[in-house]
Amino acid sequence: MLRIAARNVMPSSSSRLFLRTLSSGSPKIYDFEGIKKLVEKPDANKILIDVREPAELESYKMPTSINIPLQSAPGALGLPQDEFKEIFQFPKPKDDQELVFFCLKGIRAKAAEELARSYGYEDTGIYPGSINDWLEKGGADITPK
Known part of the structure; x- marks a missing residue:
């Protein structure tokens, strides 16, 4: 099982607060139609992260998405590129x-965004x-064009 030690890559509480303060704006909120567009016509500047x-x-993997699991790899985005x-x-x-x-219901997605x-x-x-x-609205039938 993949497990990345968060303590090795997570910023300190004060650093996180400082970085969050520097960040401007709020996250963009996507609905089904917005995600559908990203799946049908992938954009190299936008990455869908499950x-x-x-x-x-x-059970289901959304097309064009990558997987960075929040629970087992919370510090992944703090790792060096290599x-x-x-x-x-x-x-x-x-x-x-x-x-x-995104995740299953949206709760982990918000935590991952923060x-x-x-x-x-x-x-x-x-x-x-x-x-x-996604699945309730027929997303399983949507593929990249």
């Missing part, structure tokens, strides 16, 4: 890309409906 655990992806790529097998998101977080901001990612979004909303 924060569910790898075992949860066995270490991140070695662990996840894909490049670490750049801090000028928009990171759009954590990303503490690491300096300022352009963030959340899909509050997450996988439940």
Whole structure:
């Protein structure tokens, strides 16, 4: 099981507060239609990040998304580029890309978004409906064009 020690990469409480203070604005809130557009026409400047655990992806994995599990890898976005790529097998998101977080119901997505901001990612979004909303509205039939 993937487990990244958060204590080794998490900023201190005062650093997180400082970084959060420097971040401007709130996360963009995505609805089903907004996520549908990102899946159908992927944008290199926007990354869909599923924060569910790898075992949860066995039931359904959203097309074009990457998986950075919140519970087992909370400090992932604080890792150096090379270490991140070695662990996840894909490049670490750049801090000028928009990171759009989702999970099963939206609760972990919000926590992951706040954590990303503490690491300096300022352009963030959340899909509050997450996988439940996606599947209820027919998302399983949507593929990249």
